[in-house]
Amino acid sequence: MASALSRHWQLKAGLTFLNHGSFGATPTLVLEAQRAWRDRLEADPVKFFVEDHEGAMDATRRALGEFLSCAWDGFALLPNASIAVATVFANHALHAGDEVLMTSHEYPACQNSARRAAAMRGASVVVAKLPFPVANEQQVIEAIMGSVTSKTKLAMLSHVTSPTGLVLPVEKLVPMLHARGVATLIDGAHAPGMVHVDLGKLAPTYYTANCHKWICSPKGSAFLYVDAARREGFRPLALSNNAEKPKAGRAQFLTEFDYVGTQDYTAIYAIPDAIAAMRAMQPGGWPAVMKHNHELAIRGRDVVCKRLGIEPAAPDAMLGSIVSMILPGHDAQRHARVMARETKYHDALQDRLLHMHGIQVPVWGVAGLTMRICRISAQVYNSIDEYERLAGALEGELGYERGL
Structure with a gap:
């Protein structure tokens, strides 16, 4: 049975x-706020985009600046972190012989853009090959910094790794990389809303995150x-009419990223509503x-590990609210038959958990390793x-697999 707070979401009864980590889930109150924005837009689309859109985008920037402890005017608002990473690679200077550093736990779409x-x-x-299981953050630091060379110009690192759920010590890695002359692109897709993020203090070269994950804003x-x-000369992947219409007193960075063509921006407008709605979910804001979700994730991990007779793959201090x-x-032959x-997913075990047990949870692996991860x-x-x-369910399904 889900918690009493599940009444604020529209998740299917019995599921x-x-x-939550893959695409998030948005509270009904936030979806209603998005709907109100859409209704306002559709009442007069031309007037809205000409007169109201810029203000709505800046309101979201200001809410994010407050939430993440940084200047509001450094935000380009985009549909997802994958597009953000591609935008960085389209703008960041790379030359023949340069090296881009990333880890073996990076999100595949971001790896594709880098390559x-x-x-x-x-x-x-x-x-940089990160260990998994991992004993401590020093192993991560050594793996990453040990891969830096005089040719390294940009390091793309996850704040929270997608396949393995590790919270990387970016607050230590960013200044270490900058001291070596390496620019930093932090893929924080999972971080804001899961762990405390202070962008003003972290001071990366670039930082991206999906608000529709742990901030729980609408998708996109x-x-x-x-x-x-x-920021000067940093441009969107697509240039709209705004590119040739500078606005007096407004940075061209903001002007060009305000509007990259006609699309539904209402998910972005609703980010402040999501920040407020999730803040109200616990008396302590x-x-x-974040504390509740972290502790529940650790308790959930312990329940599964005890039942299956396995050990945790990472220390609690390196985890947020995905584990x-x-x-x-x-054995090798049975593993081949199972795989x-x-x-329709990454592993047939995920299909069976969903369709036979009503449990939506990912089962996958890490590139280059044969282990299966839940x-x-x-x-x-x-x-x-x-x-x-x-x-x-896992105990029963793994038992079933041993008979294949």
């Missing part, structure tokens, strides 16, 4: 939803924060929400009973 940009410019991508709402020294567990393995099963999420609408249910 055990333990995958394409490097190939187009004669640069190369260097992959994200940001890219660009350091002040890099956002710090209490990846390494499932018990099979050959048809699936990643749980914890949001205020979840309860510990749901992880007990998952533990029982």
Whole structure:
């Protein structure tokens, strides 16, 4: 059974939803706010885009600036972090012989953008192999900094890794990389709303995140924060009419990113509503929400690990509110048979958990490794009973696989 707070969401009755991390889930109150924005726009689309759109975008920038402790005018508001990463690679200078550094736990779409940009410019991508399981953050720091060379010009690092759920020590890595002359692109897709983020203090070259994940805004709402020294000449992937219409007293960076063509911007307008709605979910506001979700994720992990007889793959201090567990393995031949099963997801086990047990949770792996990972999420609408249910389902399904 989900928690009492699940009444604020529209998740299907009877579904055990333990995958907030993939696309998020938006509270009904925030969806209603988005609908109000859409109704206002549709009442007179021309007037809205000409007279109201810029103010709505700036209101979102100001809300994010307050939430993330940074200047509001450094935000480019975009549909998702993947587009933000592609935008950085389209703007950041790379030359033949340069190196782009990333880790083995980066999100595949971001890896694709890095490889394409490097190939187009004669640069190369260097992959720092992160351990998993991991014992401490020093292992991560050594793996990343040990991969820096005199040719490294840009490091793309996740704040929270997608496949493995590790909170990387970016507050230590960013200044270390900058001291070596390496610009930083932090993919914080999962971070804001999961862990405390102070962009003013962190001071990366670029930072992007999806607001539709842990801030719980509507789908298609994200940001890219660009350091002040890099904003002049930093441009969107697509240039709208705004590109040739500078506005007096307004930075061209804001003008061009305000409007990149006709699309539904209402998810972006609703980000401040999501920040406020989620703040109200716990008496202690956002710090209490993050603490609750972290503690529930750890409790859920412990329930599953105990049931399956496995050990945690990372220390609690390196986790937020998503946790990846390494499932018990099979011998090589059985593993091949198990992985050959048809699936609409990454692993047929995920299909079976959903369609036979009503549990939505990802089962996947890390590139280059044969281990299978189950990643749980914890949001205020979840309860510990749901992880007990998952533990029982996994135990039964793994037993079934041993008979294949």
